[in-house]
Amino acid sequence: MAKYTGPVCRLCRREGAKLYLKGDRCYSDKCSFTDRGFAPGQHGATQTRKKVSEYGIQLREKQKTRRVYGILERQFRSYFDKAERQKGITGENLLILLERRLDNVVYRLGLAESRNQARQLVRHGHFTVNGHRVNIPSYLVKVGDVVAVKEGSKESPLVKSVAEALSRKTAPAWLEVSADDLNGKIVRYPTREEIDIPIQEHLIVELYSR
Template identity: 80%
Template sequence: MAKYTGPVCRLCRREGAKLYLKGDRCYSDKCSFTERGFAPGQHGAGQTRKKVSEYGIQLREKQKTRRIYGVLERQFHNYFVKADRQKGITGENLLVMLERRLDNVVFRMGLAESRNQARQLVRHGLIRVNGRRVNIPSFLVKAGDAVGVREESKQSPIIKKIAESLGSKQAPIWLEVNAEDMSGKVMRYPTREEIDIPIQEHLIVELYSR
């Protein structure tokens, strides 16, 4: 399966917005987007922006959403199809489904500094759901599911580092977190107002409705 392996800060510059792909670094002065917020391009050519068409605006919104959650094109389209079949507003259904991904839940609980790190923890088998090891980042959690770090993995250097700052992080209200045990519970699904990402999901719906 293909995945992007280049510099992630380049993705933020391409979308013209901070996507917070490096976790805490994105909130610090070391964030390269703060210094070079223009689009990438050789010799600064990316600083010149052309007028964007309606299709281009919709496409960029979709790409931005994909990059925030780390989802590939085909997988993202499949999410949209499922969201469109559900009752309710398609755009909101899509975002709720993306929030339910296991890698995102691990990140939201504070068990990882970024969604990318959360994916690595899941793939390496460090996370359990309802007592069972799950190594699929796209696994969709359900209300009532218990998520946490495997007991055998708590001695890992990377887990110990995360544990030091876990208590100071604030998890969304739809999640319950036990910082001492490095575990939590999905109390319910989030509402649109509780999903704090700068996305205009109606543009994505318009794009796929063409």
């Protein structure tokens, strides 16, 4: 499967918004978006943007969402189709499905500094769900599931560094975290108000409804 391997800060600049792809670094003075909030490229700082069409606005919102969660187009469309079949508001259903991804839950629990790092840790088999090792980042957790660092991975230097910072982080209300045991429980699914990403999901619905 193809994936983006370039500088992730370029993605924030391309979308004109902080996507927090580097975790804690994005909240610090080291964030390059703060100093260079213009589009990437040779003439990014001086180019005058043309008027963006309605389609262009919708497309950028979809691209922004894909980049936040690190998902390719085909898989993203699959999530949308699933959200559309569910009861309720399609846009909100879509975001809730994305939040239920195992890599995102690991990040939300504070067991990784970014979604990208969480995805890597999951792929390397460092996490279990209800006691069973799961190495699929797109695995959808359910209410009542317990996500934990695998016992044999607790001595990993990377996991240790994340664990040291865990007590200083606050997980969203739909998750219950145990810093001592390095695990977390899905208490319920998140509400739209609890999903703190700069996305207007109705634009994505409009794009796919064309």
